Amino acid sequence: QLQLVESGGGLVQAGGSLRLSCAASGRTSWRYVMGWFRRAPGKEREFVAGISEGGDSTIYNDSMKGRCTISRDNAKGTMYLHMNSLKPEDTAAYYCAARAGSITMVDNDYDYWGQGTQVTVSS
Secondary structure: OOOEEEEOOEEEEOOOOEEEEEEEOOOOHHHOEEEEEEEOOOOOOEEEEEEOOOOOOEEEOOOOOOOEEEEEEOOOOEEEEEEOOOOHHHOEEEEEEEEOOOOOOOHHHOOEEOOOEEEEEEO
8 A cells, every 4th residue: 555645735826836745654665666746726626747666767737847846755755746837727736646557647647646835826
């Protein structure tokens, strides 16, 4: 069983930056592909970025490509999402997720989810 806990969300002005963290419990967290998703009010959950088990492969959704970087530190069991040049439309609850297998942008492919952290970008 894997437990995920996000942190780092908050209120930021447009153009600002945030770093989200996802702490994974368990010694085997390095075996999982991990990803970030977000859900804005009234919208479906959307893939943001994904990273392979070793961190050598990443993929990004076009909506935030070039404005965010996903990374992980397996020694600490933590994944990160650095976001910059934030826009009001980036306002959403951000979730981390994990799965065994290849990186995918499909939320239903992920087996483990955190509770989410809210990011609010003011104009």
